[in-house]
Amino acid sequence: MTAAAAAEPAEPLAQPLVHAVNVTKSFHHNEVLKGIDLDVDRGQVVCLLGPSGSGKTTFLRCINQLETIDGGRIWVDGDLMGYVDRDGKLYRLKNKEIAAQRREIGMVFQRFNLFPHKTAIENVAEAPIQVRGESRKPARARAQELLDRVGLGDRCTSYPAQLSGGQQQRVAIARALAMQPKLMLFDEPTSALDPELVGEVLAVMRELAEDGMTMIVVTHEMEFAREVADTVVFMDGGVVVESGPPRDVLGNPQHQRTKTFLTRLRSAHEHP
Amino acid sequence: MTVSDAVVEKRRGLSPRQRAQRSRGIQYAVLVVIVVVAAFTANWSQIANVFFKPEFVKSAFTSGLPGAFLKTIEYTAGAFVIGLVGGTLLALMRLSPVAPYRWIATAYIEFFRGLPAIVVFVAFSLLPLAFADLVIPLDPYGTVWLALGIVAAAYMAEVIRAGIQAVPKGQIEAARSLGMPVGVATRKIVLPQAFRIVLPPLANDLILLVKDSSLVFIIGTSAAAYELTGFGRDLANTESNLTPLVTAGFCYLVITLPLGLLVRWLEAKAARAH
Numbered sequence: 001m002t003a004a005a006a007a008e009p010a011e012p013l014a015q016p017l018v019h020a021v022n023v024t025k026s027f028h029h030n031e032v033l034k035g036i037d038l039d040v041d042r043g044q045v046v047c048l049l050g051p052s053g054s055g056k057t058t059f060l061r062c063i064n065q066l067e068t069i070d071g072g073r074i075w076v077d078g079d080l081m082g083y084v085d086r087d088g089k090l091y092r093l094k095n096k097e098i099a100a101q102r103r104e105i106g107m108v109f110q111r112f113n114l115f116p117h118k119t120a121i122e123n124v125a126e127a128p129i130q131v132r133g134e135s136r137k138p139a140r141a142r143a144q145e146l147l148d149r150v151g152l153g154d155r156c157t158s159y160p161a162q163l164s165g166g167q168q169q170r171v172a173i174a175r176a177l178a179m180q181p182k183l184m185l186f187d188e189p190t191s192a193l194d195p196e197l198v199g200e201v202l203a204v205m206r207e208l209a210e211d212g213m214t215m216i217v218v219t220h221e222m223e224f225a226r227e228v229a230d231t232v233v234f235m236d237g238g239v240v241v242e243s244g245p246p247r248d249v250l251g252n253p254q255h256q257r258t259k260t261f262l263t264r265l266r267s268a269h270e271h272p
Numbered sequence: 273m274t275v276s277d278a279v280v281e282k283r284r285g286l287s288p289r290q291r292a293q294r295s296r297g298i299q300y301a302v303l304v305v306i307v308v309v310a311a312f313t314a315n316w317s318q319i320a321n322v323f324f325k326p327e328f329v330k331s332a333f334t335s336g337l338p339g340a341f342l343k344t345i346e347y348t349a350g351a352f353v354i355g356l357v358g359g360t361l362l363a364l365m366r367l368s369p370v371a372p373y374r375w376i377a378t379a380y381i382e383f384f385r386g387l388p389a390i391v392v393f394v395a396f397s398l399l400p401l402a403f404a405d406l407v408i409p410l411d412p413y414g415t416v417w418l419a420l421g422i423v424a425a426a427y428m429a430e431v432i433r434a435g436i437q438a439v440p441k442g443q444i445e446a447a448r449s450l451g452m453p454v455g456v457a458t459r460k461i462v463l464p465q466a467f468r469i470v471l472p473p474l475a476n477d478l479i480l481l482v483k484d485s486s487l488v489f490i491i492g493t494s495a496a497a498y499e500l501t502g503f504g505r506d507l508a509n510t511e512s513n514l515t516p517l518v519t520a521g522f523c524y525l526v527i528t529l530p531l532g533l534l535v536r537w538l539e540a541k542a543a544r545a546h
Contacts (some may be wrong), residue, residue, distance in 0.1 A: 066445055096453055103451030113446035117464050127450035130460055172446075179450060 015078060017042045017183060017214050018063065023072035025058055032058045034238040035072065040183075040216060040231075045209045047225040047246075048218045050235035051261055056218045059235070060185050063216070064105045065098050076105060077182055103131060106176030110188040112168040114160040114175070120147060121156040124175045131179070139178075146174040150204050166197030170204055177208075184208065186217040222265060226250055234258045321513075328515035332507060337516075340503035341523050347416045347485045347499055352478055354421025359428030364458070366433050377429065384426035393419055393490040412497040416488050424481055431477060435470035436462060472538040479531045482524065500524060 018040035025033040032055045040046050048056040061067045063074055065082045073090075074081040082098055083090040093101075114123050124143035128134040147153050150170040152163075160168050169189055176184060186205065190198040202224050209215055209228050219225060225232050226246045233243040236257045242249055253259045286294070365377035384392070396419040399406060408414040439462050447457035467474075489502035498506065504520030 064449055066448065099448070099451050099453045101451075102449060105449070107446075107449035109442060109446065109449075111442055113440075113442035115443065115446070115461055115465075117468065126460065127452060130456050131451050131453075175450070 015075075016040055017044075017077055018216070019075040020059075020063070021073050023059065023062060023074060024070045025055075025062060025067060026070055032238050033062070033069075036235075036238075036240060038233065038240070038243075040214060042214055043212045044230045045215045045217065045228050046231045046233060047229040048216065048233050048235060049220070049225065049249075049261070050241075054235040055238040056235045057187055060107075060187050060216060060218050063183075063185060064102050064107055066107075068092075076101070079104075099131075103179050104182050106179060106181035106184045108169070108172050108176055108184065108186045108189045110192050112160070112165070112172045112192070114168055114172055116160050119157050119159055120152060120163070120171045123160070123171055124178045127175070128178050143174070143178060146177055147171070149177075149207075150174045151200070164197060165193045166200045169193065169201045173201075173204055173208070182214065184213055184215045186215065186219070188218050188220070190219070190221060220265065222250065222262075222269070234261070236261070323514050323518050325513060325515045328507075328511055328513050329519050331511075332504075332516045332519045335507065336498070336503060337500075337519065337523070340498050340500045340520070341526075343497065344482065344485050344499040344523070345527065346413065347420060347488060348478070348482045350413060350417035351420030351424055351485070352481055354417055355424030355428045355477070355481070356474075358421060358425030359432050360463070362425060362429035363432035363436060366429065367436060381426045381429050384423050385430070387423075389423045389484055390487055390490060392423055393487050397491045412491075412493045415491060416485075416493070416497075419491060420481065420484060420488070423484070424477065427480070428474065428477055431470050431473045432466065435466035438469050439465045469542070472535050472542060475531060475535045475538060479528050479535070482527050482531070486524075 016039040018038065020036060020038040023033055023036040036059055050056050058067060062069045063081065068082060079101055081101060082093055084093055118126060121140060121143045124146055125139040128139040129136060144153065144156060147156055150173055152167055152170055155163060155167065163171065190201050193201065202221060206228055229246050231243055232246045232249040234241045234249055241255050241257050249258065250262065253262060362377045362381060365373040368374055396415060408418060443461055443465065444457060447461045485499055486501035488499055489505065495506065500520040500523050504517035507516035508514050
């Protein structure tokens with residue numbers, strides 16, 4: 001794959017941005033991912049759906065190497081994640097090289113994980129300054145722009161503890177965007193939020209999708225998946241059960257497991 | 273209260289409040305007896321003469337107490353810096369993925385925590401005998417800082433390690449997901465939070481260090497290098513009166529009591545932050 005990409009520089013956009021093949025992962029003999037294949041094209045929004053324990057979060061974390069994979073391969077923009085391929089044998093990259101790969105991929109966590117000892121603007125500017133060696137002033141100016149973009153331009157000097165959950169998550173999105181990533185990963189970004197705060201975060205994500213950002217989103221927000229996703233992937237028990245456009249997977253699921261899950265999710269929504 | 277309990281209460285004729293009052297009354301009575309006995313049996317004028325004689329307090333101040341006070345602070349401060357740097361290094365080694373680093377750090381910490389500090393000081397006092405041409409720079413500070421700092425590093429390493437481990441895992445993941453290399457994530461994200469968490473116990477270690485600095489006289493420093501205890505002991509010896517030592521002792525309280533208040537304030541602040 002990498003070789004093919006190198007041989008055809010004329011059309012680098014032809015390959016999918018994310019190309020995962022037969023990814024497997026176990027925790028203590030418990031196989032969480034049993035061979036996941038996934039392609040995500042540039043500008044696409046993919047929503048990963050599935051019951052808890054289905055492996056969707058683990059898969060997301062494998063993409064940016066927060067988890068090491070046991071088998072298979074993941075390419076992001078032609079880069080083999082975490083490894084170098086020498087004559088078909090994989091060698092683990094150095095930590096520094098993996099860190100460099102992660103710079104291209106933004107991640108938003110369920111529990112925000114903002115740096116509590118830094119203000120909102122410092123949270124956003126920290127990585128560009130520390131990692132890309134940007135000087136303080138332009139980094140902060142860009143951070144200000146990003147905070148404006150997520151609607152928090154007036155909360156720059158607030159510490160995370162002084163912000164609501166929804167505001168924290170929006171700062172977290174701005175922080176990830178500050179590294180100008182090619183790909184954004186969202187790990188249940190609204191699951192830890194009070195219901196009335198979910199909307200503001202989804203609105204920011206919706207705008208991001210409209211601006212053409214490539215996104216992989218683990219979520220239980222059906223409405224969001226239906227309206228924003230290009231592809232919905234339903235996972236269960238460490239495998240992809242079915243995937244396709246939202247109107248097919250959500251509107252007319254083919255597999256019993258998908259149907260059961262969707263029914264449960266709907267009834268949970270209607271009678272919380 | 274069940275029915276049978278009520279019956280028992282009635283028979284004794286005392287409510288719980290009455291019983292508490294009686295118990296408190298007995299405790300006060302015992303206290304009064306002890307105070308009265310002490311007041312009549314002890315030789316108060318002699319005690320005052322030996323421990324609290326005003327003229328010796330005055331002579332202590334004129335013959336070098338302020339200098340000794342300053343030395344105690346200097347010894348403590350230098351040792352605290354060594355302990356902090358060494359302790360941070362040891363804590364990072366203990367958490368290192370490289371096994372030999374972990375072994376070395378663990379061995380060091382267990383060795384110097386298990387050893388009475390006085391043994392280390394005796395060892396330092398004997399070093400010049402064993403190594404005739406050994407020179408520790410910044411005499412006497414170098415020797416004192418090293419001796420105190422070596423032990424302090426072992427204690428502080430454990431505190432700092434606990435602090436590092438108390439930083440939520442999500443913080444490291446967030447730093448890594450932003451492409452920060454391990455070193456940057458440790459320096460910029462983990463350690464600042466870890467130190468915030470361990471500030472109260474570190475201030476506590478500082479108090480212990482102030483007191484441990486009293487062991488310095490074992491190294492055999494010259495009179496000019498005396499800290500509070502060495503000074504107090506020396507003067508008490510020559511005057512055959514304990515007042516100088518008591519005065520030096522109060523000087524420790526002048527340092528440790530505010531530090532104790534600082535610890536409590538830091539703890540309250542940390543409790544409020546969570």
